[in-house]
Amino acid sequence: MSDRENWFVGELERRGVSRREFLGFCTAMTSMLALPASLSARVAEAIQRAEKPILVWLEFQDCAGNTESFLRAGRPTVAEIVLDVLSVDYHETIMAAAGAQAEEALQKVVGDRKGHYLAVVEGSIPTFENGAYCTIGGKAAIDIAREVCGGAAATIAMGTCAAYGGLPAAAPNPTGALSVRDAIPGLRNLVNMPACPANAENITALLVHYLTFKDWPPLDEYGRPLFAYGHLIHDNCERRGHYEAGQYVEAWGDEGHRAGYCLYKMGCKGPVTSQNCPRVRWNSGTNWPIGCGHPCLGCAEPDFWDKMTPFYSHLPGPPFLGPGYTVDRVGVAASVGVAAAFATHGLISFLKRSREKPEPAPAAPQPPDSKKGATL
Numbered sequence: 001m002s003d004r005e006n007w008f009v010g011e012l013e014r015r016g017v018s019r020r021e022f023l024g025f026c027t028a029m030t031s032m033l034a035l036p037a038s039l040s041a042r043v044a045e046a047i048q049r050a051e052k053p054i055l056v057w058l059e060f061q062d063c064a065g066n067t068e069s070f071l072r073a074g075r076p077t078v079a080e081i082v083l084d085v086l087s088v089d090y091h092e093t094i095m096a097a098a099g100a101q102a103e104e105a106l107q108k109v110v111g112d113r114k115g116h117y118l119a120v121v122e123g124s125i126p127t128f129e130n131g132a133y134c135t136i137g138g139k140a141a142i143d144i145a146r147e148v149c150g151g152a153a154a155t156i157a158m159g160t161c162a163a164y165g166g167l168p169a170a171a172p173n174p175t176g177a178l179s180v181r182d183a184i185p186g187l188r189n190l191v192n193m194p195a196c197p198a199n200a201e202n203i204t205a206l207l208v209h210y211l212t213f214k215d216w217p218p219l220d221e222y223g224r225p226l227f228a229y230g231h232l233i234h235d236n237c238e239r240r241g242h243y244e245a246g247q248y249v250e251a252w253g254d255e256g257h258r259a260g261y262c263l264y265k266m267g268c269k270g271p272v273t274s275q276n277c278p279r280v281r282w283n284s285g286t287n288w289p290i291g292c293g294h295p296c297l298g299c300a301e302p303d304f305w306d307k308m309t310p311f312y313s314h315l316p317g318p319p320f321l322g323p324g325y326t327v328d329r330v331g332v333a334a335s336v337g338v339a340a341a342f343a344t345h346g347l348i349s350f351l352k353r354s355r356e357k358p359e360p361a362p363a364a365p366q367p368p369d370s371k372k373g374a375t376l
């Protein structure tokens with residue numbers, strides 16, 4: 001057994017994790033990454049044998065929410081060990097060093113390990129006034145990002161601000177905030193992990209994939225891993241049956257809300273948002289927003305601060321829906337209403353799937369105000 005494997009087995013024992021639990025974790029990760037079950041042994045082997053990849057975590061115009069999420073990885077014991085596989089050489093929030101010492105640590109990685117470290121960017125990058133809105137150690141964020149990401153083996157844009165610009169880029173965008181992709185055009189090996197914040201389970205799975213294959217999993221047109229962003233919230237939502245049946249929450253705390261009805265009319269953006277929240281959930285799988293009665297705000301989609309607001313108003317509907325409209329058509333029509341405002345692949349998938357869906361039985365109940373359209 002190599003030193004590395006010895007260390008790993010020792011860590012499992014020290015933290016009271018059985019071999020069975022570890023293998024169960026690898027199977028769960030394999031399934032989450034949508035890999036064939038037969039690859040779970042390879043995942044286990046890679047985690048045990050992998051050289052510690054060096055991680056440099058940059059924070060720019062952010063709230064540190066993704067850092068919080070990263071530090072609270074689910075399945076604590078096993079995931080913690082997997083994350084311990086990483087050598088986090090620079091992370092302003094969690095590193096002991098500060099000031100010149102911290103800057104030296106960063107320069108050492110960038111200088112000595114060029115092409116052999118992973119860069120993570122959290123937060124958007126301001127570009128107005130030569131980047132003066134965010135400087136660290138006297139250097140503009142944009143210059144730091146160019147240098148660090150440019151020399152990295154691969155970069156993760158962590159969270160909605162790094163992936164799309166997020167809240168700092170919301171109109172009127174006073175700092176000229178950009179996503180990593182827009183601030184450093186042509187950056188190679190970039191993967192976007194949007195959401196506010198990115199889910200620790202997805203971060204763990206992404207890193208497990210990288211440890212196993214030294215590459216990112218397949219991505220969508222927004223550079224997001226398909227395993228986490230390949231399906232609409234609406235497609236896997238536990239309240240979908242109520243949507244189909246025309247059973248909607250009409251007011252906070254009403255009978256429908258207490259019965260777990262669909263939150264579409266309370267502003268749910270699940271029909272146009274892609275992420276695996278219904279399956280992975282949050283807080284170690286305890287629950288998720290819709291599960292506890294709150295609509296999805298669409299945080300994993302581009303420009304959600306501008307395009308998904310007002311958060312508690314439902315997707316724009318057509319002016320009139322005749323009596324022949326089915327519940328599904330109401331959803332499609334409402335989603336078409338937002339197409340002019342933002343074109344997401346979620347919307348396209350939703351329309352595609354809606355077209356593929358057979359018509360509901362004629363006796364299916366209509367949405368309560370279908371005759372007036374989908375407005376409240």
Ligand code: SF4
Nearest residue numbers: 237240262263268270
């Ligand atoms: S509209 Fe929202 S609450 Fe209703 S089924 Fe779709 S995702 Fe679930």
Ligand code: SF4
Nearest residue numbers: 277289296297298299
């Ligand atoms: S349910 Fe919607 S708003 Fe909530 S985390 Fe998931 S994508 Fe974001």
